[in-house]
Amino acid sequence: MPGIFFTNTWMLAAMAALAIPVLIHLLLKRKKKRLRFSTLQFFLKQDDQSSQRRKLRNWLLLAIRLFIVTLLVLAFARPYLPQSDASNTTGQRRQLVFVLDQSASMQAIGSDGQRWAQAKERVQKVIAGLKPDDRAALIGCANHAEVLSGFAPPAAAAKLLRDLQPTCGSSDLAEGLQQAVKLTTGGDPEAVATVYVVGDLQRSACHNLASCPVPQAVEIKLIAVGDLFAPNLALTQLQVDAHDGAKPQVVVANFSDEDSPNVNLDFSVDGKVVSSRSVPLKSGASTNVELPVPALRPGWHELKASLQAKDALAVDNARYATLFVPEPSRVLVVETRQTKRVFEEESFFIRAALDPTKDSTNSLQAAYNVMQTTPDELASRLSANPGQLPCDVVIVPGLKQIPSGSARVLTAFVQAGGGLLLFLGEGISANRYNSEFRDLLPAQLGNPDLSRDWGYGWRIGEYDTNTVVFAAFRLPNSGDLHIPEFMKRYGLTPTEGASQLAAFDDGLPLLLARTVGRGRVALVNTCADTAWNDWPKHKTFVPWLHGLGRYLAQKAGLDQIQETNSLVAGDEFDIDLGPTLRRSQIRLQPPVGKETLWTADDQGRLRDTQFGVPGIYSLRDRNDKELRRLAVNVAPRESDLAALPPTEFQQQLVRAQEPPKTMLGANLLGSRSNQKEFWSVLLLAVLGLLFIEAIVANRTLA
Amino acid sequence: MPGTLNISARTLAAIDDLSVLARTVVEGFLDGLHRSPFLGYSTEFSTYRAYTQGDNLRYIDWKVWGRTDELYVRQFEDDTNMCCQIFLDTSASMDFGTGDANKFDYARVLAAVLAELMVRQHDAPGLILFGEQARQAVPTQASRHHADEIFHLLTHAQARGGTHMDQDLFRIVETITRRGIAVVISDFFTADEAVRELLRQLQAQRQEVIVFHVLAPEELDLPYEGEYLFEDSESAEELPVHAEQFREEYQRRLSGFCERIKQECIQLEIDYQPLRTDGALDVALIRYLEHRAAV
Numbered sequence: 001m002p003g004i005f006f007t008n009t010w011m012l013a014a015m016a017a018l019a020i021p022v023l024i025h026l027l028l029k030r031k032k033k034r035l036r037f038s039t040l041q042f043f044l045k046q047d048d049q050s051s052q053r054r055k056l057r058n059w060l061l062l063a064i065r066l067f068i069v070t071l072l073v074l075a076f077a078r079p080y081l082p083q084s085d086a087s088n089t090t091g092q093r094r095q096l097v098f099v100l101d102q103s104a105s106m107q108a109i110g111s112d113g114q115r116w117a118q119a120k121e122r123v124q125k126v127i128a129g130l131k132p133d134d135r136a137a138l139i140g141c142a143n144h145a146e147v148l149s150g151f152a153p154p155a156a157a158a159k160l161l162r163d164l165q166p167t168c169g170s171s172d173l174a175e176g177l178q179q180a181v182k183l184t185t186g187g188d189p190e191a192v193a194t195v196y197v198v199g200d201l202q203r204s205a206c207h208n209l210a211s212c213p214v215p216q217a218v219e220i221k222l223i224a225v226g227d228l229f230a231p232n233l234a235l236t237q238l239q240v241d242a243h244d245g246a247k248p249q250v251v252v253a254n255f256s257d258e259d260s261p262n263v264n265l266d267f268s269v270d271g272k273v274v275s276s277r278s279v280p281l282k283s284g285a286s287t288n289v290e291l292p293v294p295a296l297r298p299g300w301h302e303l304k305a306s307l308q309a310k311d312a313l314a315v316d317n318a319r320y321a322t323l324f325v326p327e328p329s330r331v332l333v334v335e336t337r338q339t340k341r342v343f344e345e346e347s348f349f350i351r352a353a354l355d356p357t358k359d360s361t362n363s364l365q366a367a368y369n370v371m372q373t374t375p376d377e378l379a380s381r382l383s384a385n386p387g388q389l390p391c392d393v394v395i396v397p398g399l400k401q402i403p404s405g406s407a408r409v410l411t412a413f414v415q416a417g418g419g420l421l422l423f424l425g426e427g428i429s430a431n432r433y434n435s436e437f438r439d440l441l442p443a444q445l446g447n448p449d450l451s452r453d454w455g456y457g458w459r460i461g462e463y464d465t466n467t468v469v470f471a472a473f474r475l476p477n478s479g480d481l482h483i484p485e486f487m488k489r490y491g492l493t494p495t496e497g498a499s500q501l502a503a504f505d506d507g508l509p510l511l512l513a514r515t516v517g518r519g520r521v522a523l524v525n526t527c528a529d530t531a532w533n534d535w536p537k538h539k540t541f542v543p544w545l546h547g548l549g550r551y552l553a554q555k556a557g558l559d560q561i562q563e564t565n566s567l568v569a570g571d572e573f574d575i576d577l578g579p580t581l582r583r584s585q586i587r588l589q590p591p592v593g594k595e596t597l598w599t600a601d602d603q604g605r606l607r608d609t610q611f612g613v614p615g616i617y618s619l620r621d622r623n624d625k626e627l628r629r630l631a632v633n634v635a636p637r638e639s640d641l642a643a644l645p646p647t648e649f650q651q652q653l654v655r656a657q658e659p660p661k662t663m664l665g666a667n668l669l670g671s672r673s674n675q676k677e678f679w680s681v682l683l684l685a686v687l688g689l690l691f692i693e694a695i696v697a698n699r700t701l702a
Numbered sequence: 703m704p705g706t707l708n709i710s711a712r713t714l715a716a717i718d719d720l721s722v723l724a725r726t727v728v729e730g731f732l733d734g735l736h737r738s739p740f741l742g743y744s745t746e747f748s749t750y751r752a753y754t755q756g757d758n759l760r761y762i763d764w765k766v767w768g769r770t771d772e773l774y775v776r777q778f779e780d781d782t783n784m785c786c787q788i789f790l791d792t793s794a795s796m797d798f799g800t801g802d803a804n805k806f807d808y809a810r811v812l813a814a815v816l817a818e819l820m821v822r823q824h825d826a827p828g829l830i831l832f833g834e835q836a837r838q839a840v841p842t843q844a845s846r847h848h849a850d851e852i853f854h855l856l857t858h859a860q861a862r863g864g865t866h867m868d869q870d871l872f873r874i875v876e877t878i879t880r881r882g883i884a885v886v887i888s889d890f891f892t893a894d895e896a897v898r899e900l901l902r903q904l905q906a907q908r909q910e911v912i913v914f915h916v917l918a919p920e921e922l923d924l925p926y927e928g929e930y931l932f933e934d935s936e937s938a939e940e941l942p943v944h945a946e947q948f949r950e951e952y953q954r955r956l957s958g959f960c961e962r963i964k965q966e967c968i969q970l971e972i973d974y975q976p977l978r979t980d981g982a983l984d985v986a987l988i989r990y991l992e993h994r995a996a997v
Binding site for chain 1: 795796798805889891918921926928929930931932933934935936937939941942943944948952955956959
């Protein structure tokens, strides 16, 4: 026997209005005047009876009024009787739509087994109870709601259901309901429409229910599987984008109501476990665990963090990331005073900062491959192999004498795509610089400016952290650039097209850059050693110089790394491989299974790619060169298995207002395809009761 | 024609001494009478008759014997020392009626005035109070002080309890052996049989009975509007009554009740006088004097 449901359940709160007739009854009763009379012997016989009748009438009136209020409230709450299974045997056809939650959480295993298996079993039972002329449709809810099967005979739906599996994506049941509503409204209008929502009712999948109004005529039934709370541990984030200065780390979360004192966390790079540790986790807490990433050779690397835990959902116990280590940039440093004591050389600090492991025998390759030359040999070094850049960046300290032809060679080098970093220094000629390097300098040099003593010098004021030059200082507490002191500098007038990347605290430019041809030129308004400043002695010098080197060498790739680590299983996205690969055949190697062949579009993009399984995917060109390595992970919100109680789910559903029916009879009976409304009957009853109440209330009894 | 005597409750409240009030009323009433046919009291010659052995020698008219040598005895009208019992209902139902029209106040004044009138006619008034209990409050006696005693008792009498016309009252009635007048002042809100029994008993005791049936205007007219919770003054029973809707039926029942009392009186040849408490008191006095003259 199905219960009575209400469209406007909140209206039932108006039952408090029942107090009104009771109060009226009590107040009227209290208002009766008392009179002491000599004798009641002339009243007794008949009036005793009439008094009883009057009492009876009053109680009857009260009951009628209470009943009227109750019926009014119930009518406004719009009650309806969903048609029960038994009622469907009367011959009306049924159209069932099953909205199947296929998200990763359905893989969770509880005390009753896997949620997906339970859900399938229960749906199969419902389908088995259908008659041959009934129809069933299936809608899968993973990253998107998809109609798996339109209205089909029960046997066909059952067959399709047998082969369905859960995905690793995350679902939004509201989308599924929308699809279901579309299906039912386009279906047989004479059939009884019922939508079954099948799943674990995970809260994260139900947050959007209010956005999908469900017509009154559509009955919503739930097939809820799994427990309301299931203990689960998960890795919700693996962060390796180190260009912000943050260390690689993984977020471990405990979505259960019990502490997990010892959870083993393994971290592997390229398939080798490099770290294994135990992580204590309190109930409902999450923690960041820093990962020790070893020095890596240039190229693509895959990182994997995994939890060794026996919990409800296994698929979120591993998280993947990829890391691209670029080839080292070749840097040619011009040294103006070569001596045996290298620390006295002008470029000593620069070389040491760019390649601290130079000449070590057992170290991995650094990010920069530093070469050294003299001002006189600069031109010959740069023009040794015409048509090919001998290095990525040339660093030139302040030159007292500019060798003839070097400016021309440097200009050609930059225009061909090289990077040039110019320092100033003692004894340079501003006029000579302005004339020789006029095509390169981002600023015209003015007069030198000298501070009176240490402690009175200039410091760095503003700097642009949006550029890769100062990206290492984006995060708080990542280095104080205001500490270095500058004693001497030149007045600078920026040229057209130059951009100021940093300035002294009085506003004079410290670092200016411009693009020349395909290359970049940067001018630092100080010397390369510690004669004019103490910056090389501070910790901020190395990351700044590395950032400046990347900027000048135009080494891209770090941004791509971030992109490739933010992919969620089941999502559709485009992969931009660059214009060089337009219309190329791309091979995609998944973590499991066979590789597939894709073709890049005219812009070199792979459109609407979708990776269903978490893991590492590799994109290769026709020559088997690895173009990109992608990490695909489970959506973090799938890890929290907390579910909505079915009653709460029903309460969150919003019923759509329907246009009034044209048939009066249909309105009065309120019969719809899958539910029977009877508010109109209640209103008729109210009218009848009001009529009776008027008669009873106006009846004059002695 | 006697003047109208309107006695208000406020007057009663202002005059604590009921005797003053009663005498004032009686004197005012008597002053208003002209050529009254009721002045037959005192010793008055009626006729002569022949002396027979045993007659009192005081009444022999010696002047007639001197002229005729016959012994004649003077006869007088026997109009003195009539015993008059006043039966006053002191049940709680008598304490009804608002303002001037309170039944008990009206009845008390009536009893006092009657007592004063009786004393002035050399009758011997007595007072019997009946209500919750019946008692011979003041025995019959013809003296000025005796009237004062009645006044005093009436002043302090209170209406309370039910109306019990039972054996207590009947035993008192049985003690009345001398022929006389019985004045019953009551609303008779009790069983019809008890009223009938009382009247019969009084008649059996050779009493000339006058019934003053006292009713307040509120009882007669039921001038209330709307629904009331009526409380019986004697039994404290409560009853919700819609006054205006029930008025007609009530008045019909009350008239029937009064008619039954009246018919009882007619059957027993008893004077029945209904009194409305907002009406004049002299109606009762005239009725009494007419009755007294007839005795």
